[in-house]
Every structure is written in structure tokens, then in C-alpha cells.
Amino acid sequence: MTFPLTDPALAALDARSRDIFRLIVDAYMRDGEPLGSRNLSRMLPVNLSAATVRNVMSDLEHLGLIYSPHTSAGRLPTQRGLRFFVDAFMELGDLGxxxxxxxxxxxxxxxxxxxxxxxxxxxxxxxxxxxxxxxxxxxxKSEIALKHVEFIQLEPTKALAILVSQGGEVENRILDLPAGIAPSQLQEASNFLNAHIRGRTISEARSDIARLVEETRGALDALSQDLVTRGLAVWAGSEGGLPxxxxxxxxxxxxxxxxxxxxxxxxxxxxxxxxxxxxxxxxxxxxxxxxxxxxxxxxxxxxxxxxxxxxxxxxxxxxxxxxxxxxxxxxxxxxxxxxxxxxxxxxxxxxxxxxx
Missing domain, CATH: 3.30.450.40 (GAF domain)
Incomplete structure (x- = not known):
């Protein structure tokens, strides 16, 4: 939320009020401590009594720009005051x-x-x-170019699917296996995927997924075909990206x-x-x-x-x-x-x- 500088009450602040407000914020930014009227009166470029400073502080408090953290304390900027300071007074420095x-x-x-x-x-x-x-x-979540895909069997119906990107990022996911799959079929499916989608994102290969699965019908047995389809779906379903x-x-x-x-x-x-x-x-x-x-x-x-x-x-x-x-x-x-x-x-x- 940004408080507009066209707010009549804020725009109406005179130079004296702005000077006092800026000093309160500067003190807070510097050491986190509240600033009281007596110290404020000594820091101002013009001579003002502590009583006059207190009156100005009361006006600033009424506007919601400052507050007193406890009885008889100095003042700190409110969240609204900090936003007003950032929008109206802050001069951005440049990097050295x-x-x-x-x-x-x-x-x-x-x-x-x-x-x-x-x-x-x-x-x-x-x-x-x-x-x-x-x-x-x-x-x-960003799309990644694939470098390597591997399936490691954890139990008869579960495997760890490992995806390595060209940039070196690694993502692991648990994959449900077709019933009766053998370790050799896991390797065969990994080899097939690596040969066809290496260096490409899943979204780039998405239009070819149906064709790839069709090609497996001649190159792989039914269980390996199922595994290839599941392996592609693991990442295609999330647009081939890392979370x-x-x-x-x-x-x-x-x-x-x-x-x-x-x-x-x-x-x-x-x-x-x-x-x-x-x-x-x-x-x-x-x-x-x-x-x-x-x-x-x-x-x-x-x-x-x-x-x-x-x-x-x-x-x-x-x-x-x-x-x-x-x-x-x-x-x-x-x-x-x-x-x-x-x-x-x-x-x-x-x-x-x-x-x-």
C-alpha cells in the first residue's frame, strides 16, 4: 500500500514539520531509538523551544506519521510514516x-x-x-533442458526417477511402476528417453511425445512403453520444470x-x-x-x-x-x-x- 503524496494533510506539512519528521526518521534509521523534543530542538537548523517542537510532534502524531512507544518517551515513525518518508523524502543513492x-x-x-x-x-x-x-x-518453477534421466527401482511398484538438467540441477521424484517391471526394462526406458529428449525441455518435446510413444511400440516391449509414458508424464505434467x-x-x-x-x-x-x-x-x-x-x-x-x-x-x-x-x-x-x-x-x- 502506498500513501499518495497528494494526500492534502501530508502535502500541507510546512518546512518545519518536515524537518522535524525527517530527523525523527533519520534517528530511527540510524539507531532504532525514539527521539525526544529536547534533543530535537538542539538538532534543528533554527532555534525552536522544546515546547514548540512538542506541538509539531503532536500534529505529526495526529497525522499518523509518528507515535510514542511508551509514556514520556520520544517519538518513532509509524509504518505510515516510513512509507511517507520513502515516497516523499528518500533520495536513492547510487552504487559506488x-x-x-x-x-x-x-x-x-x-x-x-x-x-x-x-x-x-x-x-x-x-x-x-x-x-x-x-x-x-x-x-x-522454470523449464530446464534435460541432460540425463534415470530410473532406480526402490520396490516392486516404486522407482526413483532422477532428472539432471544441462545446468547441473537435480530433481528426484517417486514414480509408480507398472506391475512386473524388471531392472533391465528400467534401464531400457532410461536409455530411450535420454536418446530422444536430451538437451531439450519437456515443453519443446511435448509435440513429439505422442510420436515418441508410438516409436516405442517397435523398439520396446509393452512394460517399457508404459514406463516411458509415465516418465515423460512426471515432468510434462509440471511443464518440465524444477519447483x-x-x-x-x-x-x-x-x-x-x-x-x-x-x-x-x-x-x-x-x-x-x-x-x-x-x-x-x-x-x-x-x-x-x-x-x-x-x-x-x-x-x-x-x-x-x-x-x-x-x-x-x-x-x-x-x-x-x-x-x-x-x-x-x-x-x-x-x-x-x-x-x-x-x-x-x-x-x-x-x-x-x-x-x-
Whole structure:
């Protein structure tokens, strides 16, 4: 949810109110502590009494931009206040040359001769290290070019179907076997599949599946024909892709500066949310809704509504410009958004280029 800058009450804030609000947010971003009227009056570029500052703070509180965490305390920005700050005041920085070199080196080194999974894992680790938050990558279900298919019999009516992609990703699935199948027939079916669909995706071979099955009638016996059909169906039914995967690195960073039991409980909710399968779909939907980096603060993102965390996320794309995943940084609501947004944006664009 974004609060429009055309909101009359927010647009009517005078320079003094904006200065005080900005100082409260800056203090929160810097150390997470509330800022009181006395300290505020000393920090302002003009001389204002503590009483005058308190009156301005009262107006800001009435607008829902700041709040008092407890009696006689200073003020902290609300979730609405943080959104207003991000939309109205935040000036995005640019990545320095050193940061660009670090991102380039780590992503390109992990992508050279390695699997896509390795490259994405390194990207998640790199984002965590640079942001001091948790680096997150969601790899969407994606079509893969096959390198090798193998069936290993586990019991008379069950086999382990192993798919290895050209990029080195491995997926295992349990397959129901036709009654009476022999190990030699498993090998025969594997050989046939490898000869006909190696280097192609299931969707690319989909139009040939019927023809392939027809060809087996002369090359394979009835049981092996059935196994080939089942083997193709294992991946054809899910469009020949690996399921969505979630890669999170740097979870320990989120424990920094957490002292209250309530904060630990919120973090527990966050980890539970992240590991829910429906959460992966939500993250991909969030990334796919926008063309660039998106910022979600607290409960603006239903996925993290219980934990109150913030998420900076951007999509990455394949050679056809389709969104196939998302990457970003998760952290407390006082993330350094101005620095992290260009970092996430640059990494997403680099990953997209590497996948073309």
C-alpha cells in the first residue's frame, strides 16, 4: 500500500514539520531509538523551544506519521510514516564502483561454469553480507533442458526417477511402476528417453511425445512403453520444470539488536512465513506486479504481516524478458532503503543478463 503524496494533510506539512519528521526518521534509521523534543530542538537548523517542537510532534502524531512507544518517551515513525518518508523524502543513492565490483565479481564468478542454483545462492549470500540483512532469492518453477534421466527401482511398484538438467540441477521424484517391471526394462526406458529428449525441455518435446510413444511400440516391449509414458508424464505434467525454490542467507543478521522476547517471536513468525510454500508464490507475484524494485514495509506485505519486517525485492528475467524469479533483502523496518534499493536493482539486472 502506498500513501499518495497528494494526500492534502501530508502535502500541507510546512518546512518545519518536515524537518522535524525527517530527523525523527533519520534517528530511527540510524539507531532504532525514539527521539525526544529536547534533543530535537538542539538538532534543528533554527532555534525552536522544546515546547514548540512538542506541538509539531503532536500534529505529526495526529497525522499518523509518528507515535510514542511508551509514556514520556520520544517519538518513532509509524509504518505510515516510513512509507511517507520513502515516497516523499528518500533520495536513492547510487552504487559506488567498489560495490559494483564486489557484486560483479561474486555473481559472475559463481555463474561461470556453475549451476544456476549456485549462482543464485551466491547472490543471496552477497546481498546478505552487503546489506547486513537477510538475502533472499526465489527461483520460480522454470523449464530446464534435460541432460540425463534415470530410473532406480526402490520396490516392486516404486522407482526413483532422477532428472539432471544441462545446468547441473537435480530433481528426484517417486514414480509408480507398472506391475512386473524388471531392472533391465528400467534401464531400457532410461536409455530411450535420454536418446530422444536430451538437451531439450519437456515443453519443446511435448509435440513429439505422442510420436515418441508410438516409436516405442517397435523398439520396446509393452512394460517399457508404459514406463516411458509415465516418465515423460512426471515432468510434462509440471511443464518440465524444477519447483519454486527459496534461498535465504544471513538469517543470523536479523537477530542483531533484538533483545526483547517479543522481537524474537516476530522473527520466528518471519521464518515460518518464508518457509510456507504459498509464501513463494506471493513473493513471485509481488515481484511480477512491478517492473523494478519494490519496497514493502511491515504489514503492507501480507506475507510478513505478523513479523513486521520490510522487504526490498526486484524480479529477474529470462532471455524472453519473462519474470522467472525474484531477489531481495529482508530486514527490520529501519533498513537503509536508499542504499539497498540500488543494490538489489543492480543485482537483479546482472542476474537477468547472466541468464540470457
Amino acid at each position: 564502483e567498489d560495490e559494483r565490483r564486489v557484486i560483479d565479481a561474486q555473481v559472475k564468478a559463481s555463474g561461470a561454469g556453475s549451476s544456476v542454483e549456485t549462482m543464485l545462492t551466491e547472490a543471496s549470500q552477497m546481498l546478505s553480507g552487503m546489506s547486513r540483512g537477510a538475502g533472499l532469492v526465489v527461483a520460480a 519454486a525454490r527459496l534461498i535465504v542467507r544471513g538469517r543470523a543478521n536479523l537477530l542483531d539488536n533484538l533483545n526483547a522476547a517479543a522481537d524474537i517471536e516476530l522473527l520466528k513468525h518471519l521464518f515460518e512465513d518464508l518457509e510456507a510454500q504459498e509464501g513463494l508464490v506471493q513473493l513471485l507475484d509481488l515481484a511480477d506486479e512491478g517492473s523494478g524494485v519494490r519496497i514493502f514495509i511491515g504489514s503492507e506485505n501480507k506475507l510478513f504481516s505478523l513479523s513486521g519486517s520490510s522487504l526490498v525485492v526486484a524480479p529477474y528475467r529470462d532471455k524472453d524478458s519473462r519474470v522467472i524469479g525474484a531477489l531481495g533483502v529482508i530486514g527490520p523496518t529501519r533498513l537503509n532503503y536508499a542504499r539497498i534499493v540500488p543494490m538489489v536493482d543492480y543485482t537483479a539486472q546482472l542476474i537477468s543478463r547472466m541468464l540470457r
